[in-house]
Amino acid sequence: MFVSVTSAVRRGLWIGLIAVEVVAFSCAAAFAQAGPLPSWNDGPVKTSIVDFVARVSGGADFVPPAERIAVFDNDGTLWCEQPVYFQVAFAFDRIKAMAAQHPEWKTTQPFKAVLDKDMKALAASGEKGLLQILATTHAGMATDEFSKAVGEWTATARHPRFNRPYTELVYQPMLELLAYLRANGFKTFIVSGGGVEFMRPWTEKTYGIPPEQVVGSSGVVKFEINAAGQPELLKLAKVEFVDDGPGKPAGINRFIGRRPIVAFGNSDGDLQMLQWTAAGPGARFLGIVHHTDAQREYAYDRQSKIGKLDKAWDEAVQRGWTVVDMAKDWKTVFAFERGSTGASQ
Incomplete structure (x- = not known):
């Protein structure tokens, strides 16, 4: 069943449409003035x-x-x-956050290198060490839990040079x-x-x-x-x-x-x-x-x-x-x- 629209509603619709067109025209004009x-x-x-x-x-x-x-x-x-790479920075921060539950990391590479901020030792662990860090910090949890961890990190972590969120x-x-x-x-x-x-x-x-x-x-x-x-x-x-x-x-x-x-x-x-x-x-x-x-x-x-x-x-x-x-x-x-x-x- 179709209900007829009152004249007041029609006027409201027209006013709304005109307002939208004015805003759109203003935005387009501003863009044209600024240029791409x-x-x-x-x-x-x-x-x-x-x-x-x-x-x-x-x-x-x-x-x-x-x-x-x-x-x-x-x-x-x-x-x-x-x-x-910022994802590596995320992994390093995760190791630090998880360290309390893993006291063995204080003497186990490559985790010890991350906790000690020993870049030379970390580099010596090579690709194998990095993959071990990524596996430890990126696996063994639900995808929703991981997504939450990423969200918390992007909200709080700061770049070492610029001191701003990544x-x-x-x-x-x-x-x-x-x-x-x-x-x-x-x-x-x-x-x-x-x-x-x-x-x-x-x-x-x-x-x-x-x-x-x-x-x-x-x-x-x-x-x-x-x-x-x-x-x-x-x-x-x-x-x-x-x-x-x-x-x-x-x-x-x-x-x-x-x-x-x-x-x-x-x-x-x-x-x-x-x-x-x-x-x-x-x-x-x-x-x-x-x-x-x-x-x-x-x-x-x-x-x-x-x-x-x-x-x-x-x-x-x-x-x-x-x-x-x-x-x-x-x-x-x-x-x-x-x-x-x-x-x-």
Whole structure:
């Protein structure tokens, strides 16, 4: 049964619609006045991004919205990755928090090295030691419990150099790029070597990227009914999928199902993702963030043990991919440089 709408309701609806249109027009006008990517310096890099988006969203190289897929590495591309990957910092803090229940760690490596802040001993433990730390801090608990631990850590932990929450160490120009792409019909994904369950608790609030659009390395989880009679997913100390290097295009195929037309990375671990994206037909945009700003962030590339940029840099130059010079191309690195928090819109 349909009920007729009174004239008063009609007037209210019209007033509401007009108000929405006025707000939308004001926001659009403000955006047009500020221009896209305000934290990017004018120059070839910014121009190439804006021109590409214009071409594929309504220009000569039009791409249907469903095919406008953009993928981004996380560590070193969307947020800082020095002096250690932030997930490793999380693992170290977890070891310290769990130490009271494990007195044997005071004399057992690699845990002793973490507790003593002995980086030399920790380095000597190598990849095996790091994997042992990650297994201890990331497994043997329910996924909900792990997500809660990540949330508590991101709310309280502070970066050793900047003394700010790690989630404020996101790059303001990249936040703007994510928002700009979405405003032009793109769907944005994270494709990272980091753990998928470490990233998902905070990426939506920080980047505007929901959990289902985060692809990362993952461990095996097992469904079980716990002691309280409730179903849960238990994290096991077994690797299921490594989303790094050649694993990135495999992860894109497995979890996204479309070849991207935009890919951004910052290291050799992103090379295969960039190659896979570039190999598709039609217009493509390949970007690499080059860390060149030791004053505002860090400067490193070929010799770095974290975020090494060597082969990917050479291929970018050879193939004409866009290399973002952080010191040259970004007006602002972090939002807090201008008194903001760095959260995405």
